[in-house]
Structure formats: C-alpha cells, structure tokens
Amino acid sequence: MIYIIQNYWQALLYSDGYQITGVAMTLWLLTISCAIGFCLALPLAIARNAKNPVIWFPVWLYTFIFRGTPLLVQLLIVYTGLYSLDFVRNTPALNEFFRQGINCTIVAFALNTGAYTTEIFAGSIRETNFGEVDAARAFGMSQFTLYRRIILPSALRRALPVYSNEVILMLHSTTLAFTATVPDLLKVTKDAYSATYDPFDAFGLAALLYLCISFALITGFRKAEQHFLAFLKP
Amino acid sequence: MISLSGFGPQIAAGTLTTVELSILSLLVSFAIGLAGATAKLSKNPVLNTVATIYTTIIRGVPDLVLMLLIFYSLQIWLNDFTDWLGNVFPNVDIEQINLDPFTSGVITLGFIYGAYFTETFRGAFMAVPRGQLEAARAFGMKPGKVFRRILFPQMMRFALPGLGNNWQVILKATALVYLIGLTDVIKACQNAGEATFNTFFFFCIAGMVYLALTTISNGILMLLERKYAVGVRKAVL
Numbered sequence A: 001m002i003y004i005i006q007n008y009w010q011a012l013l014y015s016d017g018y019q020i021t022g023v024a025m026t027l028w029l030l031t032i033s034c035a036i037g038f039c040l041a042l043p044l045a046i047a048r049n050a051k052n053p054v055i056w057f058p059v060w061l062y063t064f065i066f067r068g069t070p071l072l073v074q075l076l077i078v079y080t081g082l083y084s085l086d087f088v089r090n091t092p093a094l095n096e097f098f099r100q101g102i103n104c105t106i107v108a109f110a111l112n113t114g115a116y117t118t119e120i121f122a123g124s125i126r127e128t129n130f131g132e133v134d135a136a137r138a139f140g141m142s143q144f145t146l147y148r149r150i151i152l153p154s155a156l157r158r159a160l161p162v163y164s165n166e167v168i169l170m171l172h173s174t175t176l177a178f179t180a181t182v183p184d185l186l187k188v189t190k191d192a193y194s195a196t197y198d199p200f201d202a203f204g205l206a207a208l209l210y211l212c213i214s215f216a217l218i219t220g221f222r223k224a225e226q227h228f229l230a231f232l233k234p
Numbered sequence B: 001m002i003s004l005s006g007f008g009p010q011i012a013a014g015t016l017t018t019v020e021l022s023i024l025s026l027l028v029s030f031a032i033g034l035a036g037a038t039a040k041l042s043k044n045p046v047l048n049t050v051a052t053i054y055t056t057i058i059r060g061v062p063d064l065v066l067m068l069l070i071f072y073s074l075q076i077w078l079n080d081f082t083d084w085l086g087n088v089f090p091n092v093d094i095e096q097i098n099l100d101p102f103t104s105g106v107i108t109l110g111f112i113y114g115a116y117f118t119e120t121f122r123g124a125f126m127a128v129p130r131g132q133l134e135a136a137r138a139f140g141m142k143p144g145k146v147f148r149r150i151l152f153p154q155m156m157r158f159a160l161p162g163l164g165n166n167w168q169v170i171l172k173a174t175a176l177v178y179l180i181g182l183t184d185v186i187k188a189c190q191n192a193g194e195a196t197f198n199t200f201f202f203f204c205i206a207g208m209v210y211l212a213l214t215t216i217s218n219g220i221l222m223l224l225e226r227k228y229a230v231g232v233r234k235a236v237l
Helices: A002-013 A022-048 A053-068 A071-084 A086-090 A092-099 A101-126 A130-138 A143-180 A185-196 A199-228 B008-041 B045-060 B063-088 B101-127 B130-138 B143-180 B185-196 B199-228
Strands: none
Touching: A002 A022, A002 A185, A002 A199, A022 A053, A022 A101, A022 A143, A022 A185, A022 A199, A053 A101, A053 B199, A071 A086, A071 A092, A071 A101, A071 A143, A071 B143, A071 B185, A071 B199, A086 A092, A092 A101, A101 A143, A130 A143, A143 A185, A143 A199, A143 B063, A185 A199, A185 B063, A199 B045, A199 B063, B008 B045, B008 B101, B008 B143, B008 B185, B008 B199, B045 B101, B063 B101, B063 B143, B101 B143, B130 B143, B143 B185, B143 B199, B185 B199
C-alpha cells in the first residue's frame, strides 16, 4: 500500500507528468459528459412530452436504445466500431476525431447519460401540477415563457434527487473509460496493479478514492436539495 | 437478410452465457438482499451496523472497481486459505481451488447487487402494514410462517418495480464480465468482428441482443406485476 501511494500518488490524483490522469481525469470525464448530457436532455425531455408522434417517437427510440444496452457496448461501438467504417476513416475530420480515445469516450458517455437524463426530466415535466400551467396560461404567457418561467424551474427542482442518483451512477460508469485507453483513475490503478501484483491494495485504494468522490457528490447534492427544494419541506 | 458470416452459433452461446450469468447473479443478490434487509431492520446493533456499512460501501464504489478487486483478490485469498488448511491438516490432500471467470462473475455481481436489493427489500418490508404481522402472530404463526405466508407475498408487490430496475441493471452489468475474460456475447461479437473486419456491425448485433433481452424481461415483469397486484384496488381516473 505504502509503495503504491509513494510511487503513484501524483498519477492517481492529477497527472503522470505528460497528461492529466487519475482523479482529475475521472472528474473531467464526469463533468463534461454530464454537462453535454444535460444540454441534450433539456430539449429532448420537452420533445418527449410532445403530442405529435413524429416528435416524441424519435426521442423515445433514442432513450430506448441507449437505456436498453450496456454502456460498454455503446463505448465499443463508438471507439472500435465506428473507426472500422471506411467513410469515417476516409473523412479527415471524422478520422481525426474518432482516433482519440477520449473523444469517443465523451461521445458515448454523453449520449448514454443524456438518454437517462431525458427520461428523468420528461417524467418530472409530465408531473407538473396542472394548476400551475393553467394559471400561467391565464396570465397570457406564451408557450416559451411558460416553459422558461414555470414548468422548467419547477420540474428541474423536483428532478434533483433522481438526477443526483444518475450523476453518481455516471461516476461509477466513468470506470469504463480505460477500455478506450483514457488514463482515468482506474487505468492508473490497473498500471499500479500490473507493477505490484497486489490487487487488494491497488484496487482498494481506487475504491477508497471513488468512495470519497461519491460522498463529496452526495453531500453537494444534499446541500443543493436543501437549497432548491426548501419549499417541499414538511 | 443479415448475414452473421457463420458466427451465429458463437454469438448464441455467448448470449446464453450472459443470460445464465444474469440469472445466477440475480438469485445470489436476491438471497443477499433478503438477508441484508432483515439485518438492517433487526434490532441487533451489530447486524445493523454491518449491513449499513455493506450497503454504503458497495453503493459508493463503482461496480467495475469492486469486480476487479474481488476477482483478483478472491483467488489469492482462496490460495492462502487452502495453504493454511494444508498446514493445519498435513495428512489430508487439499487441492488448489481455481475460480473461473464465470463463478467469480456470479459471486461478485451477486455481492455487489445484493446491496441494491437490500435497499429495495428494506423499503418493501417497511411498506407492509404492521397490523398484518401482528394479526399473523396472533394466529399463532411461527416467524418462518409469518414470513412465507404474510410478509413475503405482500412485500413482493412493493418490491417488484425496484426489482425490475435492479434486474435490468444486472443484465447490463454482466457486460463488465467481458473485461475479466469471460466469453459472453460481447466477446463473441468482438471475435466475429475482428475476423471479418466488421466490428461496427457485430457490436451493433451485441447491442441488439441486449436490447432484445431487456425488452423481453420488461414484458415478463409486467406480467409478474399483474400477478402480485391481485386483490389490490386501484383508483379509476
């Protein structure tokens, strides 16, 4: 344990001297994929509740496919699958983009968390109290203002507890990034394990670090809930 | 028509492995979940603390990290254990126990998702009205019978949505076993893809297999929910 900490603490936490690694990489993956997923989910959640099947069906299909398959399969399709296609290799921009493991990882992660987040937000929008919407309409709000001022603020707040769960699950999913050669926390741990053949210490250390990140996230979300959901207190 | 280039049997065998692994892990985690929920609701402080630590740690650490931790450490612990047994009983011939990826996959997945089942069952146990249990006890039923006849059937109704969720998660988590070297549907598709230089197509096949499995299990869950909802009156809106 001491040997691993002495030799790998820097790589485990932020950098191995060449690139960002370890906890910093894990947090970066988590932040960027959740941010893209959030931006993706907001319009899709509204579209998911549309009355027109031409609008809601594609969104339903997207969430169905991405929630019905393992993230590992999605990552393998984006990372190794897409690159085996000729037109991807022959288009310079696509070739450049999909050759980088980290780009593929972020694409797969963002699409995956986007699908789950879409369903979370859509469910919460669906459960908006009809009285609030009626009142807003009676005020003469346009559809856009209705969403911006009434539905979205309340729906996003009510979605917070479930969304925090999704973020924690996403943190757990970032461990898959090492299959695409991204030097996240687990990758560094695996290197440490290969060097020492001491699985319990190496992976135990990683488990401890992940536990700390999880607890930090849970505490942060609990604070946010206390702030944003104060109106729901008994 | 989609051509699998002769890799159909391998992919089918891989799918079977995935299904077997998921079902066995489900059974293990179901049992652990029942025991864990009982421990968490018991008045014994030791059991209570152990169960709480178990669920907190397991749910805070990524499943892949736990899987690698258990998969690589379990063999070492087993070797140490058999060595120790050999030293204690020098006359008995003790063989080394080798864990194959399938067994360690079942053990680790069961152990990990047992924590999630514990939480599901705990909520469901608490949802059964106390009066039901008191009535059963007043009838002179022994604790085992109370559990079998009264608590379990009613608890299942509350637990089913959560169980369904957990099952879907387990089904998708079996994909991780590919990373510790089991030939599941993903590995079979990867082999096929590398042999035919068409990885994209074969990974999509793997995705479709999982999609089919989740869709089928969704249907079964709906049937089960209807079965356990017998005798419950719902408000007509």
